[in-house]
Amino acid sequence: MPDRLSSPYDLLLCRPGAEPEFLEECDTLHGLRGRTAGPGMIMLPPGKLPAASLIFERQRMPGARLLTLPEGANIPPAAAEALWSSWTAEPMPWGMHLIAAEEESGGLSRRLQGVAREFIRHGEALVPGLRKWERKPEKLLRDAKGMILQLLLCREGLWVSAAPAAALTAPVPGGRFRMKMDPEAPSRSYLKMEEALVRLGIEPAEDERVIDLGAAPGGWTYAFAKRGCFVTAVDNGPLKLSTAAVRRVEHLHRDGLTFKVPHHLPPVDWLVGDMLIPPGKAFGVLKYWVGGRHCRRLILNIKLPQEQPLPALLPILEWIRSRGAFEVRQLYHDRREVTVYGSLTL
Ligand SMILES: C[S@@+](CC[C@H](N)C(=O)[O-])C[C@H]1O[C@@H](n2cnc3c(N)ncnc32)[C@H](O)[C@@H]1O
Known part of the structure; x- marks a missing residue:
C-alpha cells in the first residue's frame, strides 16, 4: 500500500456533533463497531452496511480511503x-461529488477544487477516455446508474x-439538503419542512387540510399555506404570517398534546x-395520529434529550416499523432532533 494511503472503510457522514449517537446507532441496531474519523464523520469496517439509510446518516462513502495530504502537498x-x-476496466458513466468536511471553512472548499482537478488529471493519465464518460451526478443518482466519485477534503x-450510484443514500453532495429560505417565511424552521417534503417526495396539493401542532411563529404553517393548503395552526404562541398566508390559516390557542x-x-x-x-410525549402524539389513523401523512419532529438520545x-x-412507509432521519436542517415522516396505508 503506498505511503499515506489508508485501507478502505465505509465512511459515513452525519451532523457534526452527532457522532456519539450515530456510533451507538451502528452498534446497537446493526452490530457495527466504528469510530469517529473527524467532525461529522464516522468510519466502519467496509462492506457491512445495511442498504437502507441510518437515522443519523447524511451520506455514505463506501470503501473510502484516506490520503494524508498536508496543505500545499501534491x-x-x-x-x-x-x-x-480500483476504477473499473470497463468504461462506464461517472459523476463527482465534492465535499468540504467543514462547511463553514471557505479555505477547505477552495483547496478542494484544486485537489479535485489534480486528482482527475491523474485519472486521465491512468484511465484512457475518462472524461468522455463524465456525466452530471444528479442524473446518475436519479437513474441509479454508473459510478459516483466522492472526494471529501478534511484537515487530515x-x-x-468510488461507488455505484445506487449505493449512495442521498442524491446531493455530503447529504446536505440545503433548502432555499423564503424571505416571507416567519422562521428558519421553514427549511426543515421544505427538506422533509423533498425527502418524502410528496408535494402538498391545493386545498389539502393540514394540522400543525406547535406552529408558532409559523414557518411550517407558511410552507403549506403558500401551496394553497388550509392549515389549522395549534399553538399558544403568536403566528407571524403575511396577510396573504393568513387567509388560509385558522389559529387555535390550544395544547397540541391533547388536541x-x-x-x-x-x-x-x-x-x-x-x-x-420530550420524546415520550412526541410518541404519544404519534400513537394518537398514526395509530388512530387520523391523518394520511405525517411529519413529526422529535427533540432529542441531552442524555442518551438513542x-x-x-x-x-x-x-x-410496522405502521407503513415511515422514515426516521436526522434532516440536514435538524439540530438536536430527528424527524419522522411518511404516509399511512389507509
Ligand atoms: C420550535 S417551535 C415551532 C416552530 C414552527 N414549526 C415554525 O416553523 O415556526 C416550537 C413551538 O412549540 C410550541 N409548543 C410547545 N409545547 C406545545 C404544546 N403542548 N402545544 C402546542 N404548542 C406547543 C411552542 O409554543 C413553540 O411555539
Missing part, C-alpha cells in the same frame, strides 16, 4: 494510481470513494408537529 503518483486502480487529507379530531371526520391530509416536548428513540422506532 497527490503522490503512487497513491493516485492505487486509488484509480482527502477521503476518496384531538372528532372520530367521524375523514383523516386529515397532513399532520405536522414541531412542539418542544434509548429515547428506540420505542418509537420499534413501534413505527
Whole structure:
C-alpha cells in the first residue's frame, strides 16, 4: 500500500456533533463497531452496511480511503494510481461529488477544487477516455446508474470513494439538503419542512387540510399555506404570517398534546408537529395520529434529550416499523432532533 494511503472503510457522514449517537446507532441496531474519523464523520469496517439509510446518516462513502495530504502537498503518483486502480476496466458513466468536511471553512472548499482537478488529471493519465464518460451526478443518482466519485477534503487529507450510484443514500453532495429560505417565511424552521417534503417526495396539493401542532411563529404553517393548503395552526404562541398566508390559516390557542379530531371526520391530509416536548410525549402524539389513523401523512419532529438520545428513540422506532412507509432521519436542517415522516396505508 503506498505511503499515506489508508485501507478502505465505509465512511459515513452525519451532523457534526452527532457522532456519539450515530456510533451507538451502528452498534446497537446493526452490530457495527466504528469510530469517529473527524467532525461529522464516522468510519466502519467496509462492506457491512445495511442498504437502507441510518437515522443519523447524511451520506455514505463506501470503501473510502484516506490520503494524508498536508496543505500545499501534491497527490503522490503512487497513491493516485492505487486509488484509480480500483476504477473499473470497463468504461462506464461517472459523476463527482465534492465535499468540504467543514462547511463553514471557505479555505477547505477552495483547496478542494484544486485537489479535485489534480486528482482527475491523474485519472486521465491512468484511465484512457475518462472524461468522455463524465456525466452530471444528479442524473446518475436519479437513474441509479454508473459510478459516483466522492472526494471529501478534511484537515487530515482527502477521503476518496468510488461507488455505484445506487449505493449512495442521498442524491446531493455530503447529504446536505440545503433548502432555499423564503424571505416571507416567519422562521428558519421553514427549511426543515421544505427538506422533509423533498425527502418524502410528496408535494402538498391545493386545498389539502393540514394540522400543525406547535406552529408558532409559523414557518411550517407558511410552507403549506403558500401551496394553497388550509392549515389549522395549534399553538399558544403568536403566528407571524403575511396577510396573504393568513387567509388560509385558522389559529387555535390550544395544547397540541391533547388536541384531538372528532372520530367521524375523514383523516386529515397532513399532520405536522414541531412542539418542544420530550420524546415520550412526541410518541404519544404519534400513537394518537398514526395509530388512530387520523391523518394520511405525517411529519413529526422529535427533540432529542441531552442524555442518551438513542434509548429515547428506540420505542418509537420499534413501534413505527410496522405502521407503513415511515422514515426516521436526522434532516440536514435538524439540530438536536430527528424527524419522522411518511404516509399511512389507509
Ligand atoms: C420550535 S417551535 C415551532 C416552530 C414552527 N414549526 C415554525 O416553523 O415556526 C416550537 C413551538 O412549540 C410550541 N409548543 C410547545 N409545547 C406545545 C404544546 N403542548 N402545544 C402546542 N404548542 C406547543 C411552542 O409554543 C413553540 O411555539
